[in-house]
Amino acid sequence: ELKVEQNPLFLSMQEGKNYTIYCNYSTTSDRLYWYRQDPGKSLESLFVLLSNGAVKQEGRLMASLDTKARLSTLHITAAVHDLSATYFCAPYAGNMLTFGGGTRLMVKP
Amino acid sequence: DAGVTQSPTHLIKTRGQQVTLRCSPKSGHDTVSWYQQALGQGPQFIFQYYEEEERQRGNFPDRFSGHQFPNYSSELNVNALLLGDSALYLCASSLIGLNTEAFFGQGTRLTVV
Numbered sequence: 041e042l043k044v045e046q047n048p049l050f051l052s053m054q055e056g057k058n059y060t061i062y063c064n065y066s067t068t069s070d071r072l073y074w075y076r077q078d079p080g081k082s083l084e085s086l087f088v089l090l091s092n093g094a095v096k097q098e099g100r101l102m103a104s105l106d107t108k109a110r111l112s113t114l115h116i117t118a119a120v121h122d123l124s125a126t127y128f129c130a131p132y133a134g135n136m137l138t139f140g141g142g143t144r145l146m147v148k149p
Numbered sequence: 150d151a152g153v154t155q156s157p158t159h160l161i162k163t164r165g166q167q168v169t170l171r172c173s174p175k176s177g178h179d180t181v182s183w184y185q186q187a188l189g190q191g192p193q194f195i196f197q198y199y200e201e202e203e204r205q206r207g208n209f210p211d212r213f214s215g216h217q218f219p220n221y222s223s224e225l226n227v228n229a230l231l232l233g234d235s236a237l238y239l240c241a242s243s244l245i246g247l248n249t250e251a252f253f254g255q256g257t258r259l260t261v262v
Contacts (some may be wrong), residue, residue, distance in 0.1 A: 083253040128191055135205035139191030
C-alpha cells in the first residue's frame with residue numbers, strides 16, 4: 041500500500057519569503073501530481089512530474105521529483121497572499137492517485 | 150470545452166438513506182475515478198471505471214458502488230448512509246494510458262444528518 045507523507049502540515053509565512061514543501065512516498069510510482077485546493081473548492085492541477093529529475097516551474101512555484109529517493113518538493117519563491125491555499129501531492133500507482141494529508145499554506149502580508 | 154461536471158453540488162441526506170452522485174467526464178476522456186474527501190483531509194480513492202467496468206477499487210465497503218455508461222459518464226451510489234459518509238465527493242476524468250493528466254470536477258458536498 042502506497043503511503044504519502046507531506047510536511048509541514050501547516051505553514052505560515054510572510055510575503056516575499058521562500059519555502060519548500062516536502063512529499064515523501066513509500067513505493068514506486070509512475071508519476072506524481074501536485075494540486076492546489078482553495079477552501080470549499082475542488083482540486084486544481086499544478087504540475088505533473090513524469091520522470092526522475094523532472095523539474096517544472098509556473099510563476100512562483102517550482103516542483104521537482106526524485107524517484108530514487110521517493111521525494112518530491114514544491115518550492116515557493118517570494119510568496120504572495122494569493123498563494124494561500126492547501127497543497128496536495130499525489131503519486132500515481134495502481135490506477136489511482138494516493139494523496140498526502142496536504143499542506144495548508146497561509147501567506148501573511 | 151466543458152470540463153468535468155458533477156451533480157448535484159450539494160446534498161443533504163438522512164442516515165440510512167441512499168444517494169446517487171453523477172459525473173460527466175471531460176470531452177475525450179474515457180476513464181472516471183471517484184474520491185472521497187473528508188473535512189481537513191486529503192482525498193481518498195474509492196474506485197475507477199473504464200469501459201463500463203470497475204478497474205480498481207480502494208478500501209471502501211460494498212455500500213459504495215458505481216457505474217459507467219457508454220457515453221463515459223459515471224454514477225456513484227452509496228447505500229445505508231452513515232454520518233461518517235459526510236464529505237466532498239470528487240470525480241476525476243482522464244484518458245487511459247500513461248502520462249495523462251487527471252482533471253477534477255467541482256465536487257458534490259454530501260451531508261448526512
